[in-house]
Amino acid sequence: xxxxxxxxxxxxxxxxxxxxxxxxxxxxxxxxxxxxxxxxxxxxxxxxxxxxxxxxxxxxxxxxxxxxxxxxxxxxxxxxxxxxxxxxxxxxxxxxxxxxxxxxxxxxxxxxxx
Amino acid sequence: xxxxxxxxxxxxxxxxxxxxxxxxxxxxxxxxxxxxxxxxxxxxxxxxxxxxxxxxxxxxxxxxxxxxxxxxxxxxxxxxxxxxxxxxxxxxxxxxxxxxxxxxxxxxxxxxxxxxxxxxxxxxxxxxxxxxxxxxxxxxxxxxxxxxxxxxxxxxxxxxxxxxxxxxxxxxxxxxxxxxxxxxxxxxxxxxxxxxxxxxxxxxxxxxxxxxxxxxxxxxxxxxxxxxxxxxxxxxxxxxxxxxxx
Numbered sequence: 001x002x003x004x005x006x007x008x009x010x011x012x013x014x015x016x017x018x019x020x021x022x023x024x025x026x027x028x029x030x031x032x033x034x035x036x037x038x039x040x041x042x043x044x045x046x047x048x049x050x051x052x053x054x055x056x057x058x059x060x061x062x063x064x065x066x067x068x069x070x071x072x073x074x075x076x077x078x079x080x081x082x083x084x085x086x087x088x089x090x091x092x093x094x095x096x097x098x099x100x101x102x103x104x105x106x107x108x109x110x111x112x113x114x
Numbered sequence: 115x116x117x118x119x120x121x122x123x124x125x126x127x128x129x130x131x132x133x134x135x136x137x138x139x140x141x142x143x144x145x146x147x148x149x150x151x152x153x154x155x156x157x158x159x160x161x162x163x164x165x166x167x168x169x170x171x172x173x174x175x176x177x178x179x180x181x182x183x184x185x186x187x188x189x190x191x192x193x194x195x196x197x198x199x200x201x202x203x204x205x206x207x208x209x210x211x212x213x214x215x216x217x218x219x220x221x222x223x224x225x226x227x228x229x230x231x232x233x234x235x236x237x238x239x240x241x242x243x244x245x246x247x248x249x250x251x252x253x254x255x256x257x258x259x260x261x262x263x264x265x266x267x268x269x270x271x272x273x274x275x276x277x278x279x280x281x282x283x284x285x286x287x288x289x290x291x292x293x294x295x296x297x298x299x300x301x302x303x304x305x306x307x308x309x310x311x312x313x314x315x316x317x318x319x320x321x322x323x324x325x326x327x328x329x330x331x332x333x334x335x336x337x338x339x340x341x342x343x344x345x346x347x348x349x350x351x352x353x354x355x356x357x358x359x360x
Contacts, residue, residue, distance in 0.1 A: 001348055005340070009347075012304070012307040015311065081272070081308070083271075
Protein backbone atom coordinates (compact mmCIF):
# COMPACT_ATOMS: atom_id res chain seq x y z
CA UNK A 1 0.00 0.00 0.00
CA UNK A 2 2.87 2.40 0.78
CA UNK A 3 4.24 1.70 -2.70
CA UNK A 4 0.78 2.41 -4.19
CA UNK A 5 0.79 5.80 -2.41
CA UNK A 6 4.18 6.60 -3.91
CA UNK A 7 2.89 6.28 -7.48
CA UNK A 8 1.93 9.11 -9.83
CA UNK A 9 -1.73 8.51 -9.06
CA UNK A 10 -1.18 10.30 -5.73
CA UNK A 11 1.11 13.26 -6.50
CA UNK A 12 0.33 15.09 -3.25
CA UNK A 13 0.57 12.04 -1.01
CA UNK A 14 3.70 10.89 -2.84
CA UNK A 15 5.59 14.06 -1.92
CA UNK A 16 4.17 14.19 1.62
CA UNK A 17 4.90 10.52 2.33
CA UNK A 18 8.37 10.66 0.72
CA UNK A 19 9.33 13.50 3.02
CA UNK A 20 8.26 11.49 6.07
CA UNK A 21 9.89 8.24 4.94
CA UNK A 22 13.18 9.99 4.14
CA UNK A 23 12.97 11.76 7.50
CA UNK A 24 12.53 8.38 9.22
CA UNK A 25 15.47 6.90 7.30
CA UNK A 26 17.70 9.83 8.31
CA UNK A 27 16.60 9.54 11.95
CA UNK A 28 17.49 5.83 12.04
CA UNK A 29 20.87 6.50 10.42
CA UNK A 30 21.58 9.33 12.87
CA UNK A 31 20.93 7.11 15.89
CA UNK A 32 23.19 4.42 14.40
CA UNK A 33 25.88 7.00 13.58
CA UNK A 34 25.92 8.40 17.12
CA UNK A 35 26.01 4.90 18.58
CA UNK A 36 28.89 3.89 16.31
CA UNK A 37 30.71 7.15 17.03
CA UNK A 38 30.67 6.55 20.78
CA UNK A 39 31.40 2.83 20.33
CA UNK A 40 34.39 3.22 18.01
CA UNK A 41 35.44 6.75 19.12
CA UNK A 42 37.42 7.63 15.97
CA UNK A 43 40.12 10.19 16.82
CA UNK A 44 42.57 10.21 13.90
CA UNK A 45 42.61 9.69 10.14
CA UNK A 46 43.16 5.93 10.34
CA UNK A 47 40.35 5.37 12.84
CA UNK A 48 37.98 7.48 10.71
CA UNK A 49 38.91 5.32 7.72
CA UNK A 50 38.10 2.27 9.81
CA UNK A 51 34.82 3.89 10.85
CA UNK A 52 33.73 3.98 7.22
CA UNK A 53 35.36 0.67 6.25
CA UNK A 54 32.40 -1.78 6.58
CA UNK A 55 30.47 -2.18 3.32
CA UNK A 56 27.07 -2.10 5.07
CA UNK A 57 27.93 1.22 6.71
CA UNK A 58 29.01 2.74 3.38
CA UNK A 59 25.74 1.60 1.83
CA UNK A 60 23.77 3.01 4.78
CA UNK A 61 25.63 6.31 4.45
CA UNK A 62 24.87 6.44 0.74
CA UNK A 63 21.18 5.77 1.45
CA UNK A 64 21.31 8.53 4.06
CA UNK A 65 22.64 10.98 1.44
CA UNK A 66 19.97 9.91 -1.01
CA UNK A 67 17.26 10.42 1.65
CA UNK A 68 18.78 13.78 2.61
CA UNK A 69 18.81 14.93 -1.03
CA UNK A 70 15.18 13.94 -1.64
CA UNK A 71 14.10 15.43 1.70
CA UNK A 72 15.91 18.69 0.94
CA UNK A 73 14.44 18.86 -2.57
CA UNK A 74 10.87 18.52 -1.27
CA UNK A 75 11.38 21.00 1.55
CA UNK A 76 13.27 23.69 -0.35
CA UNK A 77 10.84 23.37 -3.29
CA UNK A 78 8.05 24.39 -0.88
CA UNK A 79 10.13 27.29 0.46
CA UNK A 80 10.75 28.54 -3.11
CA UNK A 81 7.04 28.17 -3.90
CA UNK A 82 6.23 30.34 -0.88
CA UNK A 83 8.86 33.05 -1.17
CA UNK A 84 9.75 33.28 -4.88
CA UNK A 85 6.61 34.42 -6.70
CA UNK A 86 8.41 35.08 -10.00
CA UNK A 87 7.95 31.92 -12.15
CA UNK A 88 11.17 32.29 -14.15
CA UNK A 89 13.38 32.98 -11.13
CA UNK A 90 11.76 30.08 -9.24
CA UNK A 91 12.38 27.70 -12.17
CA UNK A 92 16.05 28.78 -12.33
CA UNK A 93 16.47 28.34 -8.57
CA UNK A 94 14.81 24.91 -8.64
CA UNK A 95 17.05 23.75 -11.50
CA UNK A 96 20.09 25.07 -9.63
CA UNK A 97 18.96 23.19 -6.53
CA UNK A 98 18.55 19.92 -8.45
CA UNK A 99 22.01 20.33 -9.96
CA UNK A 100 23.56 21.07 -6.55
CA UNK A 101 21.85 18.09 -4.89
CA UNK A 102 22.95 15.72 -7.68
CA UNK A 103 26.51 17.04 -7.41
CA UNK A 104 26.55 16.44 -3.64
CA UNK A 105 25.11 12.96 -4.14
CA UNK A 106 27.68 12.14 -6.83
CA UNK A 107 30.48 13.46 -4.60
CA UNK A 108 29.25 11.40 -1.63
CA UNK A 109 29.01 8.32 -3.88
CA UNK A 110 32.57 8.88 -5.12
CA UNK A 111 33.93 9.18 -1.56
CA UNK A 112 32.05 6.16 -0.28
CA UNK A 113 32.42 3.78 -3.22
CA UNK A 114 35.75 4.76 -4.80
CA UNK B 115 -10.89 51.21 28.43
CA UNK B 116 -8.13 51.86 25.87
CA UNK B 117 -8.15 50.55 22.30
CA UNK B 118 -5.84 50.82 19.33
CA UNK B 119 -7.72 50.03 16.14
CA UNK B 120 -6.55 49.49 12.56
CA UNK B 121 -8.07 52.07 10.26
CA UNK B 122 -8.07 52.15 6.49
CA UNK B 123 -10.51 53.78 4.15
CA UNK B 124 -9.32 53.18 0.57
CA UNK B 125 -11.27 56.24 -0.67
CA UNK B 126 -9.36 58.60 1.62
CA UNK B 127 -6.26 56.94 3.09
CA UNK B 128 -3.06 56.21 1.20
CA UNK B 129 -2.02 53.64 3.78
CA UNK B 130 -3.48 52.08 6.92
CA UNK B 131 -2.84 53.52 10.39
CA UNK B 132 -3.68 52.68 14.02
CA UNK B 133 -6.14 54.96 15.82
CA UNK B 134 -6.35 55.18 19.61
CA UNK B 135 -9.67 55.30 21.44
CA UNK B 136 -10.57 55.57 25.10
CA UNK B 137 -14.12 54.67 25.91
CA UNK B 138 -16.16 54.62 29.13
CA UNK B 139 -17.98 51.32 29.47
CA UNK B 140 -21.30 50.56 31.15
CA UNK B 141 -21.82 47.61 33.51
CA UNK B 142 -23.78 45.85 30.79
CA UNK B 143 -20.76 45.92 28.43
CA UNK B 144 -19.29 42.45 28.90
CA UNK B 145 -17.96 41.51 25.49
CA UNK B 146 -15.54 43.16 23.07
CA UNK B 147 -18.35 43.76 20.59
CA UNK B 148 -20.20 45.83 23.22
CA UNK B 149 -17.14 48.05 23.53
CA UNK B 150 -16.80 48.33 19.76
CA UNK B 151 -20.41 49.49 19.51
CA UNK B 152 -19.64 52.13 22.17
CA UNK B 153 -16.68 53.25 20.04
CA UNK B 154 -18.95 53.37 17.00
CA UNK B 155 -21.22 55.74 18.94
CA UNK B 156 -18.20 58.05 19.31
CA UNK B 157 -16.90 57.58 15.78
CA UNK B 158 -19.39 56.20 13.29
CA UNK B 159 -16.77 56.05 10.51
CA UNK B 160 -15.36 52.84 12.07
CA UNK B 161 -16.41 49.82 9.97
CA UNK B 162 -16.87 46.28 11.22
CA UNK B 163 -19.17 43.35 10.53
CA UNK B 164 -21.58 42.01 13.14
CA UNK B 165 -24.87 40.19 13.22
CA UNK B 166 -25.99 37.61 15.78
CA UNK B 167 -23.94 38.89 18.77
CA UNK B 168 -23.71 35.36 20.22
CA UNK B 169 -20.96 33.51 18.35
CA UNK B 170 -23.16 31.84 15.78
CA UNK B 171 -22.92 33.89 12.58
CA UNK B 172 -19.12 34.34 12.52
CA UNK B 173 -19.38 37.89 11.12
CA UNK B 174 -17.29 39.75 13.70
CA UNK B 175 -14.11 37.72 13.46
CA UNK B 176 -11.02 39.89 13.79
CA UNK B 177 -7.50 39.89 15.12
CA UNK B 178 -7.67 40.70 18.85
CA UNK B 179 -4.37 41.42 20.61
CA UNK B 180 -2.60 39.35 17.95
CA UNK B 181 -4.94 36.38 17.98
CA UNK B 182 -7.98 35.81 15.76
CA UNK B 183 -11.34 35.52 17.48
CA UNK B 184 -14.94 36.66 17.56
CA UNK B 185 -15.57 40.05 19.16
CA UNK B 186 -19.02 39.02 20.41
CA UNK B 187 -17.78 36.15 22.60
CA UNK B 188 -14.47 37.66 23.73
CA UNK B 189 -14.78 38.87 27.33
CA UNK B 190 -13.44 42.37 27.98
CA UNK B 191 -12.04 41.22 31.32
CA UNK B 192 -9.76 38.76 29.48
CA UNK B 193 -8.11 41.48 27.40
CA UNK B 194 -4.92 43.40 28.12
CA UNK B 195 -4.96 47.15 27.44
CA UNK B 196 -4.62 48.80 25.07
CA UNK B 197 -6.66 46.28 23.13
CA UNK B 198 -5.11 46.11 19.66
CA UNK B 199 -7.65 45.28 16.98
CA UNK B 200 -6.73 44.51 13.39
CA UNK B 201 -8.57 42.87 10.49
CA UNK B 202 -7.97 39.14 10.03
CA UNK B 203 -4.57 38.63 8.35
CA UNK B 204 -4.10 37.12 4.90
CA UNK B 205 -7.19 38.61 3.25
CA UNK B 206 -7.55 41.95 1.44
CA UNK B 207 -8.92 44.74 3.62
CA UNK B 208 -12.08 46.40 2.32
CA UNK B 209 -12.21 48.97 5.10
CA UNK B 210 -11.06 49.10 8.73
CA UNK B 211 -11.88 45.70 10.29
CA UNK B 212 -13.81 44.40 7.27
CA UNK B 213 -11.98 41.96 4.99
CA UNK B 214 -12.84 40.54 1.58
CA UNK B 215 -13.62 36.87 2.21
CA UNK B 216 -14.09 35.90 -1.45
CA UNK B 217 -10.96 33.70 -1.53
CA UNK B 218 -11.98 31.99 1.71
CA UNK B 219 -15.39 31.07 0.31
CA UNK B 220 -13.96 30.06 -3.08
CA UNK B 221 -11.73 27.57 -1.26
CA UNK B 222 -14.68 26.39 0.81
CA UNK B 223 -16.82 25.91 -2.32
CA UNK B 224 -14.00 24.01 -4.04
CA UNK B 225 -14.49 21.03 -1.68
CA UNK B 226 -18.18 20.70 -2.65
CA UNK B 227 -19.58 21.33 0.82
CA UNK B 228 -22.85 19.56 0.20
CA UNK B 229 -24.10 15.98 0.03
CA UNK B 230 -23.52 14.15 -3.26
CA UNK B 231 -26.01 11.30 -3.47
CA UNK B 232 -27.24 9.93 -6.78
CA UNK B 233 -29.96 7.68 -5.34
CA UNK B 234 -33.57 8.71 -5.91
CA UNK B 235 -34.65 11.09 -3.14
CA UNK B 236 -36.68 9.32 -0.42
CA UNK B 237 -40.19 10.48 0.38
CA UNK B 238 -39.19 11.95 3.73
CA UNK B 239 -35.47 12.34 4.37
CA UNK B 240 -32.19 10.44 4.12
CA UNK B 241 -31.82 8.70 7.46
CA UNK B 242 -28.68 8.03 9.48
CA UNK B 243 -27.96 5.77 12.42
CA UNK B 244 -27.09 7.59 15.66
CA UNK B 245 -23.54 6.21 15.32
CA UNK B 246 -23.16 7.63 11.81
CA UNK B 247 -24.63 10.93 12.93
CA UNK B 248 -22.12 11.07 15.80
CA UNK B 249 -19.27 11.02 13.27
CA UNK B 250 -20.25 14.56 12.26
CA UNK B 251 -19.88 15.95 15.78
CA UNK B 252 -16.98 18.37 16.04
CA UNK B 253 -17.20 19.04 12.30
CA UNK B 254 -20.64 20.40 11.43
CA UNK B 255 -20.46 23.13 14.10
CA UNK B 256 -18.06 25.25 12.02
CA UNK B 257 -19.54 28.73 11.51
CA UNK B 258 -17.13 29.73 8.70
CA UNK B 259 -15.84 32.78 10.53
CA UNK B 260 -12.44 32.34 8.88
CA UNK B 261 -10.46 32.72 12.13
CA UNK B 262 -8.60 29.44 11.57
CA UNK B 263 -7.82 29.82 7.88
CA UNK B 264 -6.53 33.38 8.26
CA UNK B 265 -4.27 32.25 11.14
CA UNK B 266 -2.58 29.73 8.88
CA UNK B 267 0.75 30.71 7.23
CA UNK B 268 0.21 28.07 4.54
CA UNK B 269 -2.93 29.99 3.54
CA UNK B 270 -1.10 33.35 3.72
CA UNK B 271 1.55 32.14 1.25
CA UNK B 272 -0.75 30.18 -1.08
CA UNK B 273 -4.33 31.40 -0.62
CA UNK B 274 -5.35 30.34 -4.11
CA UNK B 275 -3.90 26.82 -3.75
CA UNK B 276 -4.09 25.64 -0.12
CA UNK B 277 -7.74 25.06 0.81
CA UNK B 278 -7.17 26.08 4.43
CA UNK B 279 -8.29 24.48 7.70
CA UNK B 280 -11.96 25.51 7.51
CA UNK B 281 -12.42 24.19 3.97
CA UNK B 282 -10.53 20.98 4.71
CA UNK B 283 -12.55 20.30 7.84
CA UNK B 284 -15.74 20.67 5.80
CA UNK B 285 -14.27 18.37 3.13
CA UNK B 286 -13.79 15.73 5.84
CA UNK B 287 -17.27 16.42 7.26
CA UNK B 288 -18.79 15.26 3.95
CA UNK B 289 -16.30 12.42 3.47
CA UNK B 290 -17.51 10.75 6.68
CA UNK B 291 -21.19 11.47 6.11
CA UNK B 292 -22.90 8.09 5.63
CA UNK B 293 -25.34 9.69 3.16
CA UNK B 294 -22.61 10.90 0.82
CA UNK B 295 -21.49 8.82 -2.18
CA UNK B 296 -18.52 10.78 -3.49
CA UNK B 297 -15.66 9.79 -1.17
CA UNK B 298 -13.26 8.87 -3.99
CA UNK B 299 -13.95 12.10 -5.90
CA UNK B 300 -13.54 14.14 -2.73
CA UNK B 301 -10.18 12.52 -1.97
CA UNK B 302 -8.99 12.95 -5.58
CA UNK B 303 -10.08 16.60 -5.43
CA UNK B 304 -7.51 17.21 -2.68
CA UNK B 305 -4.65 15.29 -4.30
CA UNK B 306 -3.01 18.28 -5.98
CA UNK B 307 0.17 18.78 -3.88
CA UNK B 308 -0.70 22.22 -2.49
CA UNK B 309 -4.40 21.76 -1.68
CA UNK B 310 -4.13 19.50 1.38
CA UNK B 311 -0.50 18.66 2.04
CA UNK B 312 0.62 22.23 2.70
CA UNK B 313 -0.64 21.79 6.25
CA UNK B 314 2.43 21.54 8.51
CA UNK B 315 0.49 20.89 11.72
CA UNK B 316 1.48 24.10 13.48
CA UNK B 317 -1.97 24.07 15.11
CA UNK B 318 -2.72 27.82 14.83
CA UNK B 319 -6.17 26.79 13.57
CA UNK B 320 -6.90 24.76 16.69
CA UNK B 321 -5.68 27.51 18.98
CA UNK B 322 -7.93 30.22 17.56
CA UNK B 323 -11.15 28.36 16.71
CA UNK B 324 -13.92 30.16 18.65
CA UNK B 325 -16.05 26.99 18.55
CA UNK B 326 -13.21 24.87 19.99
CA UNK B 327 -13.08 22.64 16.92
CA UNK B 328 -10.00 20.79 15.67
CA UNK B 329 -9.38 21.25 11.93
CA UNK B 330 -5.91 19.74 12.34
CA UNK B 331 -7.39 16.40 13.44
CA UNK B 332 -9.76 16.46 10.46
CA UNK B 333 -6.80 17.04 8.11
CA UNK B 334 -4.95 14.07 9.65
CA UNK B 335 -8.05 11.90 9.19
CA UNK B 336 -8.27 12.86 5.50
CA UNK B 337 -4.74 11.46 5.16
CA UNK B 338 -5.91 8.26 6.90
CA UNK B 339 -8.71 8.02 4.34
CA UNK B 340 -6.08 8.41 1.60
CA UNK B 341 -4.33 5.33 2.97
CA UNK B 342 -7.63 3.42 2.95
CA UNK B 343 -8.32 4.59 -0.60
CA UNK B 344 -4.92 3.29 -1.75
CA UNK B 345 -5.56 -0.05 -0.01
CA UNK B 346 -8.91 -0.41 -1.79
CA UNK B 347 -7.43 0.52 -5.16
CA UNK B 348 -4.75 -2.10 -4.67
CA UNK B 349 -7.32 -4.76 -3.74
CA UNK B 350 -9.48 -3.84 -6.74
CA UNK B 351 -6.46 -4.05 -9.05
CA UNK B 352 -5.61 -7.50 -7.58
CA UNK B 353 -9.17 -8.75 -8.16
CA UNK B 354 -9.10 -7.39 -11.70
CA UNK B 355 -5.88 -9.31 -12.43
CA UNK B 356 -7.32 -12.51 -10.88
CA UNK B 357 -10.50 -12.25 -12.98
CA UNK B 358 -8.43 -11.72 -16.12
CA UNK B 359 -6.28 -14.75 -15.26
CA UNK B 360 -9.42 -16.92 -14.86
